[in-house]
Amino acid sequence: MKLDNKVAVVTGSGQGLGLAYAQDLARHGAAVVVNDVDQAIADAAVSSIVEAGGKAVAVVAPVGSTETAQKLVAGAVGSFGRLDIMVTNAGILRDKVLWKMTDDDFDAVVNVHLRGTFTCAREAAVHFRAQGDGGRIVCIGSPAGQRGNFGQTNYSGSKAGIVGMVRTWAMELGRAGVTVNAVCPVAATAMTESVPFLxxxxxxxxxxxxxxxxxxxxxxxxxxxDAAGIVSFLASDAGAEVTGQAFAVGGDRLALWTHPDMIATSYRDGGWSADSIAETWADTFADSLESVGENLPVEPAR
Known part of the structure; x- marks a missing residue:
């Protein structure tokens, strides 16, 4: 599990989950580029890593643009001589139901989560292929992207898109020795404080x-x-054969999400008209419909 002589970029790592990922990577020996939009928060994150015996520098910039992605990779190479690990974690929330969500609400979240993941992963992929000795890309998804979540059109759509991109990039970058995986964490952060049942x-x-x-x-x-260990594992040699996967992590639980799959199939010679679907619906598909949102258990009375 040693990451000595490895260099990582972790976007959105000034606090919360991103900081936990950065600190765990550093604890295993990686030098880390910390990223945040706030200089004081980024500096405090760097100090926490350095004071624990690790190596870190800060790049203060908003994730989303190609320019920021280039700054992050350049920061790694300029400070530590190379890049081995890209963790795309940066994110924001603008929660509203569909009929109240504005274009700005939608675009802001998609820009940071989806476009930011794309631009940072692309910049890392270009560098990994030129560097010639593989690399690791870990993209942070969410259960909301796997099952949907009320009031999170922008966030759920972005997180679902991230997993789709991860599957594609795993195929495209396999020959270059680059693994690409998604991690869907659940943890106590500023982004979960607004969830009532938590x-x-x-x-x-x-x-x-x-x-x-x-x-x-x-x-x-x-x-x-609790969610950091899977990121360090995927960044290590121990995770070298793992690619194109989506993991759930949180508390004491680690799980692997499945691919979306066809769970009920029927055939009809000549194809399906609306009438023929209606005639066979109850016997073929009605009992197999998927739920939406997470089906969370209720804690027993204590």
Whole structure:
């Protein structure tokens, strides 16, 4: 699991999950480029890594544009001589239901999450192919992108798109020795503080109380540090054969998401008209319809 002599960029790593990823990569020996839009937050993140014995520098810039992606890769190469790991974590929220979501709400989230993942991964891929000794791309997705989430058209769409891009990039970059994977974490961060059913657990954590097993296991919910190990694993030699996958992580739970697949199939000579679909619907597809959103368990009374 050693990442000595490896160099990583982690976007959106001034705090929260991104900081946990950066700190864990540094703890395993990687030099890290920390990224945030706030200089003070980025500097504090760098200090936390350096004071723990690691190596880090900051690149302050908003993720989304090609210019920022180039700055991040250049920051890694200029400070540490190379780039081996790109973790695309930066994100924002602009939650609203569909009929209230503005163009700006949509574009802002898509620009950071989807376009930012694309531009940073593309810049890393160009560098990895020129460098000639492989590389690792870890893109941060979300359960919302796998199953949808109320009020998150922009976020869910972006996160679903990220997993689709990961599957494609895994095919395109395989011959170059570059692995590409997605991680879909659930953790207590500023982005989950607005989720009502998580409030009791977040308040408990703020008070220093341990999370109950139900939260850590059934909900797969924990601290940002709980979600960091899978990123370091995928960045390491131990994860060299793993590519094109989407992992769920949080609390005590680590899981692998499946590909979307056809779960009910029927055939009809000559094809399907609307009438023929209606005639056979109840017997062929009605009992196989997929749910939307996460079907979260309810904690038993204590």
């Amino acid at each position: 409030q009791p657990y977040i308040e408990a954590m703020k008070s220093g109380d341990p999370l109950p097993p139900f939260a850590r296991r059934e909900l797969g919910f924990g601290t940002p540090a």
